[in-house]
Amino acid sequence: MTATILNALVWGIPAILLLSLIVYVLSLRRIVPTNVVHIVQRGNTTISYGVGKTSNVYYEWPSWIPKFGVTVRELPVSNLI
Helix, strand or coil, rough: HHHHHHEEEEHHHHHHHHHHHHHHHHHHHHEECCCCCEEEEEEEEEEECCCCCCCCCEEEECCCCCCCEEEEEEHHHHHHH
């Protein structure tokens, strides 16, 4: 009985942590609405997402994560016309 509980703890905790990590990464996914443009800056690269672009989906990693972190500016389409 005790071995079964210990076995469940050993395999259950890493599974919960992995599932939590997957849910967190999926929560970072951003879909840009049609009336807004997101200007995403990662390092020295700047990419626009939104209306008229090839993609309107990106992951908004926190800016404190090196190489992956992004800074986002959200502008209404009316400012860009």
